[in-house]
Amino acid sequence: MVDDIVVVSTPYVSGYKISRTLGFTWGLVVRSRGLGGNIVASLRTIFGGEIHEYSDLLNQSRQQALERMKEHARAMGANAVISVGFDSSELGQSMTEVLAYGTAVVIEKESAAPSPVRLS
Template structure:
């Protein structure tokens, strides 16, 4: 299976876009368990980073990216460009994380690159 390339830029260096397939996304809604919320709540008393929530959000972003890759691949893409994230709270205990971008088909650039010149 061909790996789907994910970039935050509107292009993939060394490649050309041969087909623009369209908008793609990956979505996940997660909730920290009651025990995790209690521990995180206690950490807010002393201040500093709340590691339980940092870990939860890192895992959520990773899963949202994986779902976006899967969606793009199902659409026939081998890359996603202009990737970004959005997140929001649902109620007081759930977080939604959305990864989104443009699904495209790319191929390696065969023409030699030319330097940009300002005249």
């Protein structure tokens, strides 16, 4: 687990400046629910409502993709990832792909005092 990587969905980190942009980083996971989970999920579709087996699968996959992206960013020399997003798709009838992606950067604490934004 890479805990020292800052991850944000914005193109900046408040209170920090980007000193170097290292490039595109990502983490990819392809998972399958398995036969038992697919059968239970199929039965749940008859009655409607949330299919917890698939929600759990996607939550676990998203977290794992995020961790892999952070590992990749760290290997590139980054201490932050900005503009982070997720994408997912199905492969076949039983597999789900989850991709976490962003821009690997090096950030430094901003030394100047913040100034208000002024519109002229």
